Amino acid sequence: MYYLTKNLASKISLLPMIIISLTVFVGCIIYSFIYSLTGSKLIPALNYVGFQQYERLFKSRKWDVAVENIFIYGFVFTIGCLVIGFLLAVLIDQKIRGESLFRTIFLYPYAMSFVVTGLVWKWVLNPTFGLEHSMHLWGFDWFKLDWLVNRELAIYAVCIAAVWQGAGFVMVLMLAGLRGIDEDIWKSLSIEGIPKWRSYLFVILPMIRPMVVTSIVLIAAGVVKVYDLILALTSGGPGYATATPAMYVMENFFGRANLGQAFAASIIMFISVICILAPWAYYEFYFRNKEAK
């Protein structure tokens, strides 16, 4: 009894957190996993079918497309954000005039929602009235920018919009890293006569590795859950060309009433996020703490 009443106020105040952690975070995963082993259609039913839903998932053509898209998107978006973010951070680090103005310009898209980002780029890339039309009016008749209606290229349109939105965030992280570099290192590099671009690439970049790793992890974790952006920009189209796993899950939950399939797909999503984040979380929270001690 003493153990229960000791520090009682603290226990009571943490009760919501404990309940939510157990019921929502842990409970939902268990619930989803159990029902992913059933043949649930419109309503959750406990008709156990083993791993059939997963088998069906991996055989599904749509899921294939979704996974392929998420790899393309993940690769282009991550590389794009890192390269552009790092480049912008280096440029901003050159003691330029109007630094805070440029920083504001590069980061403002990050304040916008994915829906807004998607809708703006949908308009800019509009094949009839968008940028293509502008270029034709300027006399560049060969110019072609029909990505949104092109099955092969539509996913790259999504990447452009996403990089536009996220590159500023990477820039801020990288800039914080660059500004943490000791001035003496720069002095010794210039005494050695090493060109600036080589210093950045081969000396400074390895030194800000923690920031690079953090950026990669944060971007990659965002990749798996991409949903609103694609819904606004292409609605998954043309046809099914830009569908993603998140979209597949939502469609099976709410559009096709195919709950078992949706649960199975969502569990796969969950596992892939954990695979991306677990090593990093282990390093950040556990390994570092040990190092500090």
Place this chain on the structure above:
Amino acid sequence: MNINSKNFQPNGPRPKHLTIGRIGMYCFIFMCALFFLMPLYVMIVTSLKDMDEIRSGNLLYIPKALSFYAWPKAWSEACTGFVCEGLKPGLINSIKITIPSVIVSVSLGALNGYALAFWRFKGAYFFFGLCLFGAFIPYQVMVYPLLKIESAIGIYSSLPGIILVHTIFGMPILTLIFRNFYAGLPIDLFKAARIDGGNFIKIFFYVIIPMSTPITIVAVILQVTGIWNDFLLGLVFAGRDNQPMTVQLNNIVQVDYGVAEYNVDMAATILTSLVPLFVYFISGRWFVRGIAAGAIKG
């Protein structure tokens, strides 16, 4: 993450002379700035053109004649499905969702952080770990079971329902940032308050809350932008009568029938992003700390 204002100061003075290299660099950075500004510019000019000019003219040109037709229409007349009330109800809904969600989730985060930092009990950190784990779970995994839980309690598809959802999904990250902040406060202060007879509640209200301003600003920015920009949760949990602005915006723009009015679409898009942009422009560096903390959220 080491993002504080000190780190944003450039090291050393600016070079005195403009070399060819520096001119080239300025040109490049200027081009980048144009690329980043272009969509915002296109949004604004498109919203001020009439449809004839949009069809015949150049996307990138400023309007020949200013037309304010689109703005009032986007605000109060544009159609989403069968209802033609514009974005106004969405804005009101977004406010009705955002304000209570931010207050509840930030208060709860502060309380959790305080209890974890100063009143640890056996097992508290186990549950904290579970809670943090929740930040990594994609929303898609939790949406359906949570919907079931909410309909069992009878708040699914209502204002309390969506507020609860935002409180739940904000909890891991808010608890984390408040706990880290409080763990950085001098422990002697807490001990002194204890000796003076403060209990759990008194110390929280008279000692801890008055010291929490900076972290509260970060938490509020994180939650206001996050909740305002949310689409998925609003779509699933808010119900037809409480749809937030982002959902309504998407419905307005994606209508399948009738003539697309791009100027109205763009005016509506700008209206939807006004609040986060306003938060961004007034909060400056606080914003970066807020988003950096929230970036892992599901």
